[in-house]
Amino acid sequence: MDQINLIWQGLPSLLSGTLVTITLTIYFLALGFILGILLALGRVYGSNFLKLLIIRPFERFFRAVPALVLLFLFYFGSSFFQVEISAFMAAILAMGLRSAAYQSQIFRGAIQSIGEGQMKAARSIGMNIFQSIRYIILPQALRLSIPSWANEYAVVLKDSSLAYAVGVTELLRQGRYIVARTFGNALLIYTVCALIYFILVFVGNQTLKILEEKYKIPGYEIKTKKDQSVLERI
Amino acid sequence: MPNVILRAENVYKKYGKLEVLKGISFQVNQGETTVIIGPSGTGKSTLLTCINQLTPPDQGHIWLEDTEITHPNSDINMIRSSIGMVFQHFNLFTHLTVLDNVRIGLLVVKKTPMKEATEISMEKLNEVGLGDKINAYPAELSGGQQQRVSIARALAMNPKLILFDEPTSALDPELIGEVLNVMTKLAEIGMTMVVVSHEMGFARAVANDIIFMEKGIIVEEGKPDKMFNESENPRTREFLHKITELYGGKTE
């Protein structure tokens, strides 16, 4: 019974940790979103120089190196290059750029699934490339991306727990503190943390499902690209 | 002296090693309809996309009235808004309603105010017979309806010339008629049109000029009467014979 009491007392800390987790997730996804769209557009419409020398190496690096390593690189790299950044900021850069590499994949698939006929039609009525992207390509691509993006949301939310490793006081670390402070039942406390993550993931997915229904383009589905090499997909 | 709307001189285009257009020259007068016929893969579509610079030619010059389209300093977006294009696969903007599809060019490219843009769009949609479908989405319409919307989209921009790239090739047979009827009406009211098509009935009835292209060159050119009845080139006769068997030579 006093275990439950323990949890009850720990709730404020857990909630503050949850808030940090949510904040981190939002920042990661936002950075990943903005950069991801730019990368995707660059890969579909950009020059070969841009594609091969900048975008592809970037994507390859941030997709092949584990998140934890990236976190360390940014965290310890800041002192190596003598730039002062907080652990929080290091986490945002590391995970945000990583998410960008994955989101760019999602958006690129969606843009390519739209078909070049749309771009041709837009250009043929006189839109320049920016107008075509803004009014015709992106609105469709974003809608088509929602299911895959929901997946990315879940991954980013769960991976936010890694920020623990560089000292950010998110949910899991708060859990650790409670265990350390109170010598409480670690199993119970970590299970509660797991439960909170689960709820966050679930609520997020449901919200995205509703969004997907609301903005569905009638008659449209994303076509998966076959024949992709493994390195392209990870 | 009729006004020349479109003039092409010595247009060459190659894709990789394949030379698709080998020195095409022709012109279209105002109010006239030119139909381009020929076997598949002979560069007919490429010629159209060269005209509106979706695929710029490697060599040669093209003029829209007095403006040289192929000039390096030309404002390509301005030019494109004066040339309409109707695609084989319609290419309607799937996330927009019919009305928005027709309106968007006016709003975004010509910066027309909303009220005027809506009036013009409604007018054009009524002209193609789809005034009652303004809030439908493309995926909810039949192929023939989609193609008519795409014609309205081109018309809304008040073009000097409309290019049609095999507009009925992707349609089920019973829907072809409604699109050809709209195109015939356009010809009657004096729209300048260049049409790539296999529809010989349409060509015979509506075209002022027929161009037969094969292997990247113009084999023969002339009025429908001449091309169908007294063509000079055996290849022309052979092709027309084959095509009329497949597609029929009668008007709808």
Next chain:
Amino acid sequence: MSFLMLALDIMPKLLEGAVVTIELTIIAIIVGIFIGIPVAMGRVYGNKPVYAICTFFVEIIRGTPLLTQLFILYFGLPSVGIMLSPFIAAMIGLGINSAAYQAEYFRGAIQSVKKEQLIAAYSIGMNQMQAIRHIVLPQMFRLVIPSWSNELIYLLKYSSMAYMIQAPEIMSQGRLIASRNFRTFEVFIIVALIYLVLVSILSKILDMVENKFRIPGL
């Protein structure tokens, strides 16, 4: 000493860690297969209670962070008297986590075998067991290869989390080295490069496997 010299100097120790990384990955993927396939079948062919349990398993594991799962196994179980070594805890944690994801991939592959084929199998007299064994499973194995390849690569990367519960894989080695020479950033650049190399090699191998076993026309 220069970066290159540092790399050469610490490489042996790092490679020791890399071996553990690879071991963890392989064990985890195998555990994942042995648990994942039955769970997938439970979700496709099972009756209500079986389906419920399997779905529960998949949803919980996929809905919670791997790190939390590892913490529960390594830091949590001692509270009820079960002490696992870091390596074992990592193995179990990564294995179960992978199982949940693999279950979904296998399920997808099973469901993409067209129903018509099962109907054809029944119509020549096979019962459900036989149909599954001879028609569904062989195709499932070939159809699942792309997703499964992804999973293997993810495992290779996520094995890095075992560091957090003190398993002696490459991250731990890196940290150990860094705690002595204080050149943490450079050490982890080298670690990153090792991962890059491992992932690239694995991807190439998987590409070849995929091409070899692809069902023509699908």
